[in-house]
Amino acid sequence: MAQSIQSHRKDEHVFLAEKYFQAAASAGFDQVRLLHNPLPELAVADVSVRPSLFGWRWPFFINAMTGGSAQTQALNAQLAAVAAACDLAIASGSQSVAIREPALAGSFTVLREHAPSAFILGNLGADADAAALHRAVAMLDADAIELHLNAVQELVMPEGDRDFHWLANLQRLVAESPVPVVVKEVGFGMTREALARLRQAGVHVVDLGGRGGTNFVTIENARRPDRDYAYLADFGQTTVESLLEAQGCGMAVIATGGVRTPLDVLKALRLGAGAVGISGLILHWLIQDGQAATIARLSAWQAQLPALMAAVGAQDLAALRHVPVVLSPALEAYARQRNLALP
Template identity: 45%
Template sequence: MIAERKDDHVRLAVEQQQGTSGRNQFDEVTFVHHALAGIDRSEVSLRTRFAGLEWPVPLYINAMTGGSEKTGVINRDLAIAARETGVPIATGSMSAYFKDPSSAGTFSVMRRENPDGFIMANINATATVERARRAIGLLEADALQIHLNTVQETVMPEGDRSFGSWAPRIEEIAAAVDVPVIVKEVGFGLSRETVALLEKLGVQIADVGGRGGTNFARIENGRRDLADYAYLDDWGQSTPACLLDAQDAGIPLLASGGVRHPLDVARSLALGARAAGASGGFLKTLLDGGVDALVDRITTWLDQLTALMTALGARTPADLAQCAVLIRGDLRTFCTDRGIDTGRTATRTGSPGATPDTTGSTR
């Protein structure tokens, strides 16, 4: 039953990619263009540092799948693409492994194919410390993701209905494991209050996992006989909304959920994320065109991100957080309602590459 569910998730996620309108709240974030901000491409580095980690690029393949024969093949191919491009990668939820140890190979294949890469194990918030350590050990993981998915569990016919133990479990795991702990939402977003709580629980990094990408409420509703939870399709906050909401967080933020192209990566970094993750679009590319197609797509993303940073005058991913961006539409309304000053992002000194005029000349 678990393997069948994992295969269903992949099928329904790909169907969502085919049926999407292509627009989300990232489109309400616009860079202020400065025509003389550009720098030499040779000055740009994609290396990003946060929470004691150093990644070669500010892009990662986020959690997707594992637990069945078909998803094991997907994880193998994703790991090969990560190895060839240097991007970090996360497994899908390893709950299937805990329930059926024979599925271990569908996850450990990532380390076998990507022996030197940065790999994140992924567990749910009901896991024990012992299971967290097993997941890390199986993958020789460099970090541990703990995913939060109350809405998905609520819609899932066989889902959990008890969430009160999640925060204490997260705190126990964060204190007990010897790799960084990343807590991520699966597509409904982290509020600033939640991020603040995660910091108190000892979590080192928060992945906001906002609305705009794969919608697991829709996926689980598609598995229900009556599909009677359709009213939850728009639940949660978008990724840009979450980043703006938690821009003063005391722990580093990662951005995932609705990241469609290199401009969305740049927007995420400008809104304070240290790196951006993609999953659904990468999955569709892999299933449509194979490993080579996914490697080509990731390589193109990294090349184009470098080009955008060159034009914006950002020598590092962190420099993008100095660039001025305008917030429009419903995203601006969200900011107003949450007391977020969008003027701070619109009036940044920005353009790190630009040399300010100190002569007083108005020419």
């Protein structure tokens, strides 16, 4: 049977995400300084990095990437094996293609097959109906589900949607979902105003999905004959700007976008994230170096994060929120112009 446009697009996304991967991200973490404490008075063994979100063991996880084709089924199997080996939560790529084409469900169910005990998040678009949500959760025996916001991606996508009436539908889905819902941007960030509207709609957990990591303008524009949307490549709020927007938002916050080091994780947690999602970097490791090397690198992060916490004198994530931080003049100006509380 011929591969559908939607399924082929999943393979294109993986190819283009790796082609345009940037080792040095532009998510704003370089504009945040954690001040060194020469007297931390703390041992690494006494540090807890356990987040309050979902009862996870670690405050970072493998965020949404792929699924929907034979190639991505193999990648999902490896990603799930990595999650299982490192005791990390993992999110699926969008399952919408498998809702339309049930024969592709195996490219997603491999997540549960290879990570039977992992916390798995399903994934659908914000326009999904309740029936699709229930099918997506059942497909993965999912513990939670991400509902993604991707208006800019859809605009640049040659075959993308053009109707973005999402808020009322999100409110219905949050109320009807059998599992917790995470409303997630895909890489263009969020504003204080949008966060307030999501909270009013009953949303309890948001993934800010900031600019600076995988760039869906660049990816979708590469699929356009005239490459005519290149000027939107730096559109949106960075991950760090989005974290500033989220100060005091009253919801649990996940920070995703351009995370490259354990220090980036530490900075995101200091700025208010309850957990940190990593996607493009892990995909890059997996494609370039394989499953064993990816497990080894994530295991190293798990060893380094408590060490970094001890170095700044933070025994747990609550204490980390009080570590002194200095923002660059550009970030400070952003916060001032937006009338945002400084962290």
